[in-house]
Amino acid sequence: MSEIRLEQVTVTVPTHDGDREILHETTLRLTERRVALIGPNGSGKSTLARLVNGLVPATTGRVVVDGLDVAREGRDVRRRVGFMFTDPAAQLVMPTAREDVALSLRRVVKDKADRLARADQVLADHGLEGFGDRSVHALSGGEGQLLALAGVLATEPSILVADEPTTLLDLGNSRRIGELLLGLPQQVVIVTHDLELAARCDRALLVRHGRVELDGDPADVVEHYRRSA
Numbered sequence: 346m347s348e349i350r351l352e353q354v355t356v357t358v359p360t361h362d363g364d365r366e367i368l369h370e371t372t373l374r375l376t377e378r379r380v381a382l383i384g385p386n387g388s389g390k391s392t393l394a395r396l397v398n399g400l401v402p403a404t405t406g407r408v409v410v411d412g413l414d415v416a417r418e419g420r421d422v423r424r425r426v427g428f429m430f431t432d433p434a435a436q437l438v439m440p441t442a443r444e445d446v447a448l449s450l451r452r453v454v455k456d457k458a459d460r461l462a463r464a465d466q467v468l469a470d471h472g473l474e475g476f477g478d479r480s481v482h483a484l485s486g487g488e489g490q491l492l493a494l495a496g497v498l499a500t501e502p503s504i505l506v507a508d509e510p511t512t513l514l515d516l517g518n519s520r521r522i523g524e525l526l527l528g529l530p531q532q533v534v535i536v537t538h539d540l541e542l543a544a545r546c547d548r549a550l551l552v553r554h555g556r557v558e559l560d561g562d563p564a565d566v567v568e569h570y571r572r573s574a
């Protein structure tokens with residue numbers, strides 16, 4: 346299993362009246378397969394999640410993923426860490442579903458024809474059989490999120506970070522994506538407001554005001570959050 350380490354990490358951002366700390370000094374070691382980050386809007390969950398693949402740089406301290414320093418070996422880290430956004434439109438960049446998955450496969454499958462054929466297989470594996478020629482803009486929210494997930498997994502990441510992957514989905518699709526994420530063999534870090542999903546992870550962190558307020562058994566952390574929200 347993978348290991349994510351934050352060593353005395355802080356994140357500050359410049360504002361018109363000086364620097365603002367959005368993540369207070371945090372030290373963490375995450376080795377569990379399924380880790381949930383929960384907490385109120387604006388508490389720092391996305392910031393914490395984005396540190397893992399360098400989308401947000403640490404202002405001080407160090408983020409280390411499987412022994413790789415995110416600041417110094419960012420390219421290698423990004424090969425290992427797949428990132429899934431709330432809105433699939435943020436990551437679907439090619440005109441059709443097949444081309445989009447093929448783009449993700451470009452490092453794994455060198456021959457173009459093989460890549461397109463493999464993309465169809467990936468689509469079928471994710472319940473999107475026959476979607477190859479569909480425009481990425483003509484998919485429902487659930488289909489788009491499935492396609493985004495298929496594209497990320499096609500790169501064979503050892504860690505997947507998903508930032509509110511079910512927020513835009515209806516109940517059925519939200520459950521479907523949730524089940525898929527929980528069933529993945531690799532380490533998954535899920536930022537979520539879905540407390541049922543969080544409770545089913547192996548570890549949960551409650552983030553509030555830029556600090557990890559509670560960290561541990563998901564049932565306890567969710568219960569504490571419900572009582573204190």
Ligand SMILES: Nc1ncnc2c1ncn2[C@@H]1O[C@H](COP(=O)(O)OP(=O)(O)OP(=O)(O)O)[C@@H](O)[C@H]1O
Binds near residue numbers: 358
């Ligand atoms: N680049 C930035 N510049 C200024 N402020 C920022 C920046 N990035 C994040 N913030 C602020 O930092 C705080 C934490 O943001 P973050 O997106 O991590 O919260 P979150 O817990 O994921 O929120 P939500 O549940 O609403 O998505 C927020 O107040 C946000 O406005």
